[in-house]
Amino acid sequence: MHDLKIYNTLTRQKEVFKPINAPHVGMYVCGPTLYSHAHLGNCRTFLSFDIVFRYLQHLGYKVRYVRNITDVGHLESDADDGEDKIAKRARLEKLEPMEIVQLYAVDFHQVLDQFNLLPPSIEPTASGHIPEQIEMTKQILENGLAYEVDGTVWFDVEKFAKTYPYTQLSNRNLDELLDGTRDNLEGQNEKRGRLDFALWKKASPEHIMRWNSPWGEGFPGWHIECSAMSTKYLGEEFDIHGGGMDLIPTHHTNEVAQHAACHHKNPARYWMHTNMLTVNGQKMSKSLGNSFLPAQLFSGQHPLLERGYSPMVVRFFMLQAHYRSTLDFSNTAIQAAEKGLQRLMSAVKLLPLLKTSETSSVNVVALHDAVYAAMNDDFNTPVAIAELFDGVRMINSINDGKDTLTATDKEQLKKLFNEIVFDVLGLKEETGESAEVVDGLMNLILELRKDVRAKKDFAASDKIRDELAKLGIQVKDSKEGVSWIKS
RNA sequence: GGUCGGAUGGCCGAGAGGUUAGGCAGAGCUCUGCAAAAGCUCGUACAGCGGUUCAAAUCCGCUUCCGACCUCCA
Structure with missing residues (x-):
């Protein structure tokens, strides 16, 4: 039927996609931590998986797509006081943590909707799955791969690594990771190994978000929520697990470790990772001042933006690059995409009006096959779009009377364009309300x-x-x- | 500092031992009252230096530049 190939981070090569339980496919994507607005770089990752979701469904799979919302909050990376990002935000803005989460959750959904992303099948929250996370932590303790120190439960990486390839996802050398850094442990006497990470963390008295556990009041570690929720909704082993590339070395590596420590197997068959959106060659990030929000992009209200761009133009711009490549944002690049999208959509509108003939001078089947070959090659949207532009030339040429098309071919061509442009690539006509x-x-x-x-x-x-x-x-x-x- | 990845024509961006990527911009032509749109034609690019090969942008070394992650204790 098809021979979809997916690049698997686990093996660092493209592999033929074989679902565990076809036609069902389970896919888990690490969602946002809601302590601020999602910026455009975040959106690119979710857009990439929207294409995966859409294309798998288009191929006839019944996909259960789970994308979590982390509303417990990771610790501040740049602060030594170990304050939770959401809690900090709540304190600064004098709001309940859940108010913060709700504020950004609403915004997040609105933004993704503007980009025409399909909602996932299940969108579980970390705070709604505390018992599952506690159970999993207990199991790992029972299996002897974690230890408790003063209300905090740590995962024992070095012990785990003796029986399992801890670094297989990141492709790093464990000894090098461990090497030369033990001296940094001084003053951090709670933890035994430098790579050990918390499954459950004791809450300091001023910590707002806290739950009861067998180890006292605390909150779950970052990583464990994904393991608990993916297992709950997709089982101990599912098909696809995805996220941004920056999650590989820590978050996903530890997720695999926890899961294996608990269930003795890797949670997912295929690990997919999306690359970063860059601005002037650098990763989009707040600290560099080169990030902007989708709302700013649409309105053009940002020093880096010459003017506003519509959500579909941005979507199309992103799809013109492969998800595993970095994509550099610039005004000229996105303006080029804008023109291209216009040309593509004009052809789509022209297609139903085409006159048909007794014979075809164009090869619709070859075009169809080329588009699918591109999509089957690890969701290669830029190549699929390039093929579509050959179709655009075809359509315009027929319209000019320079080529001909049979009625059957016309139907095939319409089907191809409608399915790929609207269903798979998720583009849509943008019409104002008036x-x-x-x-x-x-x-x-x-x-x-x-x-x-x-x-x-x-x-x-x-x-x-x-x-x-x-x-x-x-x-x-x-x-x-x-x-x-x-x- | 360590690990990994990348350098493609004016710009964006695919590809990956031999065959046109595609889009945008630019030039010429056709059509047209003019223009736009559309069609056709054109540029002959793969960081540098060596090497392997009948053949390298694609493989191997080295160099230069760029980026990501880590050096944390979410």
């Missing part, structure tokens, strides 16, 4: 222009066209009549 009014006005204006043209009053005709152009509306004259497009 589209009907605008349409009416435009019809009227163009009707008037037709009249003055009939009278050879080209000065008036040109004035209409030029003034419309200033409003970003492009008039297209052709033998068949007049059409227009808003840029």
Whole structure:
């Protein structure tokens, strides 16, 4: 039927995708920690997995897509006091932690919706799965791969690594990771090994988010929530686990370790990791001042932005790069994408109007196969889009009467474009809410222009066209009549 | 400092031993009252230096530049 290949971080090569229990597919993607707005770089990761989700469904799989929301909060990386990010935000803004989470959760969903991402099948929260995380921690303790010190439970990495390839995902050398850093442990006497990480953390008196546990009041470690929730909803072994590349060395490595320590197997068959969005060659991040929020991107309200860009333009821009490559953001690059998307969508609109002939001078089957070959090659959207542009040329050429198409081929071509452009790539027509009014006005204006043209009053005709152009509306004259497009 | 990854035409970005990537921009032509749109044609790119090979942007070394992760105790 298909021969979808997926690049697996575990083996560092592309592998044929074989679900454990076809036609069902289980996919888990590490979602956001909700202590601030998601920026554009975060969005790229979720967009990449939206394509995976859509394409797998398109191939006929029944996908259960689980994407968590971490609302317990990781510790501040840049603060030594070990304060939780969400708790800190709550304290600063004098709000309940859950108010903070709710604020950003609503924003997060709204943003992803603007980018036309499909909602996941299940979106579990870490705070809603505390018992599961406690149970898992207990099991790991029972299995002898964790130890408790003063209300905190640590995972014993070195002991675990004796029987399991702890660094297989990150492809690092364990000895080198351990080497030369033991001296740094001074003052950190709770933990035995430098790579050990917390499964459960004792809450300091001022810590707001806390739960009861067999080890006293505390909160779960970062990592364990993904293990607990993926197991609960997808089982001890599922098909795909994904996330951003920056999660590989710590979060995912430790997730695999916990899971294996508990269930004696790797949680997922295929590990997929998306690359970073860069600005001027550097990873988008807040500290560098080069990050911006989707809302700013849409409105153009940011020093790095020459103007605003619509969500579909941004989506298309991102799909023109492969998910495992870095993608560099720039105004010229996104403006190029904007023009390209316009050309693609014009062809899509033209397609149903094409005249058919007795014979075809174009090869629709070859185009179809090329598009699917690209998608099957590790979700290669840039190549699929490149093939689609060959189809665009085909459509325009037929429209110009330079090529021909049979009725059967036309249906095939329509099916291909509709399925790939809308269902798989998730692009959609962007129409303003007052589209009907605008349409009416435009019809009227163009009707008037037709009249003055009939009278050879080209000065008036040109004035209409030029003034419309200033409003970003492009008039297209052709033998068949007049059409227009808003840029 | 350690580990890993990357350097492709004016810009973005695929590919990965021999065959046009694609988009945007630019030039010419066709169409057109003019313009736009659309079509056709064009640029002949793979950081540098060596090596392997009949053949290298693609493989191997070295060099230069860039990035990510880690050097943390989520």
